[in-house]
Amino acid sequence: MSSINQSRRRLFSRKKTDAVRPPWVKQTIEFTDECTRCDKCIPVCETQIIVKGEGGFPEIDFKIDECTFCQQCVNACPEAIFENTDITPWQIKATIQDSCMAYQGIWCQSCKDACDQRAISFSLAIGKAPLPKIDIEACTGCGACVAPCPSTAILVRHV
Incomplete structure (x- = not known):
């Protein structure tokens, strides 16, 4: 098979990424087809969690900080890739992995302390x-x- 055919095959068989895109991105679009990678959303993010990801497309990096849903990324974007901001910003949720210190018998509640929504609780035993x-x-x-x-035991991913 020629290298041109291999390149074409890779182009048309893009792998789906688990990247978290900015909030309110339309669920009905293929983000990588619509985003022009202009990067206007990156500097306006108030917590600086929007970073250049795979292929130069914006992704959310929660290891840096949290999303405050400030809508600055939506306002800065010149493309029509965002939903109305009156709806739920995205379909992602936090999950706790087996590497959680509490599962190892170590008392830690740092995730609960950081959660303003009080979505994380701890059961005593x-x-x-x-x-x-x-x-x-x-x-x-x-x-x-x-x-x-x-222990980097919390992932935020699509549900």
Whole structure:
């Protein structure tokens, strides 16, 4: 197979990414087809969590900070890729991985302390560290719980 055919095949078989895009991106579009990578959303993000990701497309990096839903990315974007900001900003939620310190018997509640929505609670058990539980209905997917986690056990991803 020629290298031109291999390149074409790669072009048309783009792998889907699990990247978290800015809030309010239309669910009905293929983001990488519509975003022009102008980067206007990156400098206006008040918590600086929008970064250049794979292929130069904007992605959210919750290891940096949380999304405050300030809407600055929406306002800065010249393309028609965003929904009305009166709706839920995105379909992502926090999940806790097995690497959570509480699952290892270590008392830690840094994620709960960071969650303004009170979506994370801990259940007490005699002789054990309290275990975390996420209320999926209360979780906004803001990512406030990610950066403070000392064991990087929290992921925010599509549901």
